[in-house]
Every structure is written in C-alpha cells, then in structure tokens.
Amino acid sequence: MPATAVLATRATFADIVDRLREHFELIDNPSDTVWSAAELVERLQGKAGVMSTGSERIDAALLDACPQLKAVCNVGVGYNNIDVAACTARGVLVTNTPDVLTETTADLGFALMMATARRLAESERFLRRGEWTQTGIYDQFVGGDVHGATLGILGMGRIGRGIARRGALGFGMRVIYHNRSRLDPAVEAETGAHYVDKPTLLGEADHLVIVVPYSAASHHAVGAPELALMKPSATLTNIARGGVVDDAALAEALRSNRIAAAGLDVFEGEPSVYPGLLDVPNVVLTPHIASASVATRRAMADLAADNLVAALGCGPRAGHPLTPVNRP
Numbered sequence: 001m002p003a004t005a006v007l008a009t010r011a012t013f014a015d016i017v018d019r020l021r022e023h024f025e026l027i028d029n030p031s032d033t034v035w036s037a038a039e040l041v042e043r044l045q046g047k048a049g050v051m052s053t054g055s056e057r058i059d060a061a062l063l064d065a066c067p068q069l070k071a072v073c074n075v076g077v078g079y080n081n082i083d084v085a086a087c088t089a090r091g092v093l094v095t096n097t098p099d100v101l102t103e104t105t106a107d108l109g110f111a112l113m114m115a116t117a118r119r120l121a122e123s124e125r126f127l128r129r130g131e132w133t134q135t136g137i138y139d140q141f142v143g144g145d146v147h148g149a150t151l152g153i154l155g156m157g158r159i160g161r162g163i164a165r166r167g168a169l170g171f172g173m174r175v176i177y178h179n180r181s182r183l184d185p186a187v188e189a190e191t192g193a194h195y196v197d198k199p200t201l202l203g204e205a206d207h208l209v210i211v212v213p214y215s216a217a218s219h220h221a222v223g224a225p226e227l228a229l230m231k232p233s234a235t236l237t238n239i240a241r242g243g244v245v246d247d248a249a250l251a252e253a254l255r256s257n258r259i260a261a262a263g264l265d266v267f268e269g270e271p272s273v274y275p276g277l278l279d280v281p282n283v284v285l286t287p288h289i290a291s292a293s294v295a296t297r298r299a300m301a302d303l304a305a306d307n308l309v310a311a312l313g314c315g316p317r318a319g320h321p322l323t324p325v326n327r328p
C-alpha cells in the first residue's frame with residue numbers, strides 16, 4: 001500500500017521532518033516560502049493531512065479543492081486561520097497546540113507590558129541615536145510603574161491567567177479581567193483577580209493586556225470608543241491577534257497621547273504594520289514572537305506532529321490526537 005501523503009507548509013525542526021517521514025510520504029518546505037492560496041491547493045493535492053501554521057488560510061474553498069484532506073494540524077494555539085465549521089462539515093479533523101506555549105507566551109506578554117510601561121524601546125532608540133548627552137535629567141523617559149498598579153486583562157484563558165499570576169504574585173498588582181464568562185472563584189482566588197465589565201476594565205486598568213482569541217465577535221474589540229475610556233496614563237499590550245485592536249485608531253490614540261503607550265506583538269494584516277504605528281515613538285513593536293523560545297517552538301512542532309500522526313491512524317495514539325479542536 002502506498003504511504004499516506006502529508007504536507008508541512010512551513011520549515012520546521014529537522015527531527016520533526018524525520019519523524020513525519022517515518023509514517024508518511026512528506027512534502028515539506030525547507031526554503032520556508034509562504035505559498036499563495038493557489039500554490040497551497042496545488043501542493044495539497046493527494047495529501048491526507050497537513051501540518052499548517054497561521055500563515056495559511058484553510059477555508060471552505062480550499063477544502064472543496066482538496067477533498068482527500070482528513071486532518072489539519074496547526075502549529076499554534078490560535079486557529080483563526082482555519083474555518084473549523086467548514087472542516088467539521090467535511091469530516092476534516094482540526095488540532096492546535098495549547099498548553100505547551102502558555103508560560104512562554106505569558107512571559108513575552110508581561111515583558112512587552114513592562115517594556116511599554118517603562119519606555120524601553122523609546123529610550124534605547126534615543127541612546128543608539130547618540131542623543132544621550134546629559135545625565136540626571138529628572139523627567140527623562142519617566143514612565144508608569146508596574147508594581148502595585150492595576151493590571152487589566154481582556155481574555156482570561158490560560159495565557160491571560162499566566163499573565164495574572166505574574167502580575168499578582170510577582171509584582172503585587174491588582175488584577176481585574178473581562179472575559180466571555182466569569183472564572184471559577186477558586187481560579188480567581190489564585191491571583192485575587194476580579195471580574196469586571198468591559199467599560200470598567202478599560203477605565204480602571206493602568207496596564208491593559210489583550211489576550212482574547214480573534215473571531216468575528218472580537219474584531220476591533222478595542223477601537224476608538226474603547227480607547228476613549230482608558231486613562232491617559234494607561235498602556236495597552238496586544239499579544240492576541242491583529243484585528244482584535246483597531247490599529248489605525250490605536251495609532252491615533254498614541255499620536256494624540258490619548259493613552260500613554262502600547263506594546264504590540266500582533267498586527268492587522270501582518271507582516272505589514274499600519275504605517276501610523278511606525279511613526280509614533282510611544283510604542284514597542286515585536287514581530288509576533290510571543291511563543292518564540294527554542295523549547296516552546298520545539299514543543300509546539302512536536303505536538304502538531306504527534307497530532308498529525310495520531311489523526312491519520314498511526315503511532316501509539318492512532319485515532320486519538322492529543323489536542324483536537326473539533327469532533328468531525
């Protein structure tokens with residue numbers, strides 16, 4: 001019987017490629033080219049499974065053009081690049097990579113919030129430009145304190161709770177959050193987190209961190225009306241997805257000092273960045289690296305590969321992928 005054929009859409013660790021080749025006939029992408037939708041459809045012909053990433057859109061049109069596809073195993077906890085309902089309707093299993101990236105992503109979220117509050121990027125650029133010519137200026141690059149401040153979290157899933165722990169237990173922060181549903185009181189008690197409505201979250205947070213998954217419901221969850229509710233001294237950090245924040249409205253809020261500063265790891269239409277965000281000094285920008293530690297990127301690839309092997313009926317967990325998103 002010919003081996004089951006699968007596709008890995010982006011470059012990955014060499015041993016993951018080797019492991020997939022133990023089970024499948026694999027087409028991989030060592031040059032890490034980002035394929036167009038048409039190129040992806042072409043390469044998916046005859047493939048039963050795909051190890052995908054956020055850079056590929058898996059939608060109804062693609063599924064209809066690739067009727068032999070049985071499993072889409074995404075490297076990433078977020079899967080807004082995949083139309084899960086369309087997959088379910090066609091019997092295609094979807095998996096993601098939760099848990100393995102929670103702490104690494106929370107680390108980056110907290111680091112970005114701190115860098116934003118204390119103006120690290122802005123002051124480093126100043127120093128590198130050779131503009132630091134006088135020491136001891138009393139208000140040079142003064143920012144907002146992190147310790148003891150109010151940390152507002154929009155989206156209190158696993159990563160949001162990781163950020164809450166860092167704030168409450170490491171920095172003595174008061175934690176407030178808004179979520180689709182209120183957490184179990186025992187979970188709230190771990191960090192003393194208080195559930196509040198969204199206007200209260202926006203109005204009371206000294207540092208707002210956004211960790212809500214992207215969906216039609218969360219599109220532009222923070223735009224001009226929401227930014228208008230924030231304190232002028234407040235910061236906003238987005239490690240969720242581009243599109244949860246209205247980047248044009250945010251750029252204007254930063255330009256007019258409506259809020260103090262922002263830290264952004266994700267962008268609408270990335271890798272393009274809204275030009276207005278590049279023009280303002282009070283923003284720290286990173287290229288979607290929240291999960292980018294060596295150990296975590298490896299764990300994500302490992303989990304996605306395990307899911308693909310199991311989803312296509314191979315390995316010790318044949319038929320039982322570890323982290324399914326749907327049950328087709």
Ligand code: DGY
Nearest residue numbers: 054075076077078291
């Ligand atoms: C995720 O896991 O969703 C991260 O954003 C990496 O893509």
